Amino acid sequence: MPDFSLPTVLITGATSGFGLATARKFADNGYPLILTGRRVERLTALADELAQLTPVFTYQLDVRDAEQLLRFMDAIPDEFKRIEVLVNNAGLALGASPADEADLNDWHTMIDTNVTGLVNVTHTLLPVLKAQPKASIINLASIASNWSYPGAHVYGASKAFVQQFSRNLRSDFAGTGVRVTSLEPGLSESEFSLVRFNGDQDKYNAIYEDSNPLQPEDIADIIFWIAEQPSHININSLEVMPTSQAWDNFKVVKG
Template identity: 55%
Template sequence: MEIKTVLITGASSGFGEACARWYAARGFSLILAARRRERLEKLAEELDVPVYIMQLDVRDREAVEKALDGIPAEFACVDILVNNAGLALGLAPAPEADMDDWEVMVDTNIKGLLYMTRKILPGMTARRRGHIVNMGSVAGSWPYPGGNAYGATKAFVEQFSRNLRCDVQGTGVRVTNIAPGMADTEFSLVRFKGKAEKAAATYEGVKALSAEDIAEITGWVTLQPAHVNINHLEVMPTQQAWSAFAVARE
């Protein structure tokens, strides 16, 4: 199976940018989507493959549909969709969490991913090939204090990925949920709303995953033979693991 075009959301930073570099190094054509156009343009200049830039807020359903309808013919057959755009906002316990933060996470991590998937999937099933990689998180399977809405959006991503597989079974289309643990990108800077010191403290004393680690895994998953579907891949830094049950004693 010859795969040619990869559409990556959230390509202006972190995993998405590293995935763009990974696929470009292997000759794939790229469609790069994010809100920060100038970052995408700078990245595209560095890549030696055809790149189509889509400045896009994945929360805007109409904009997503229009942008995807407007993809030039030479990029239109998307072989791999990396649904990576996403974010966590805040780490406050639920009774104190900001409702606006919750809405942004739901709109981006869930609804944005749905808008992208629903538009791209019919072409894949018609061509009887394609791969959708959804960027989940360990937070989708494992609870932690303050993970409330963020973890729940990633649980959605995990279960949606499994349900998608059921719906495309027999079409040759593959679906994978990748669930990374702690990775040193702009994720914490966004979560802590630009507070650089707080963000940096997250990774202190830990050899966290890098964006390149996740790009390598994403690329590997999609370059498996056509009959191999990796359903769910969870990966953590070696220094990270789960915690014991918490007990609130009287």
């Protein structure tokens, strides 16, 4: 018999990077999982892998589509509906060139995914989360929420939205069982960066060479730790960098 003694964890963007590692972390600890993503083949493979450990429900979902989210909620089996943890992981960065060289379509895609998508998912899940005695919303922001750097333009701005949205949600739900965290990773090695560089493996390799970056499993461990905190504790925000990285971009351009 499937074990539903623990509440359900819902992870968006679960087919790669932080989302994939987080799904595996919670599965290893027996939490039922709802996993969403746009790549159905990867979702199917992940469900097959993790079903050996815990109940898993997958759904092909584009978080930008609010109507699709409503269909998704209707499709969730009853036994999975005790959702206590929402990990808003779906997001992306596109391009690292200066703003005047950026593709406007890339800007729109980042806003639609990182901002609109996160808002869509959160708004849809709030009634379910509020019904639980203890719930966690863990939003994946970035050090780009706090620090500007060349080429971050819309990506950094979208993650600053995630951070401030998290704070405002936290204010709305103070004194309730709903906890909200903005998690802000620094240099992390994952498919995320390959997407940003449009599949350019050489650029990807140059970023991570000899840098000992964070790994998706590191972030998954942190997400699990946040969710496992006692109900009277809220981790408001958490900025995490590899030891090889610091605030070293405040350079004066002379000329």
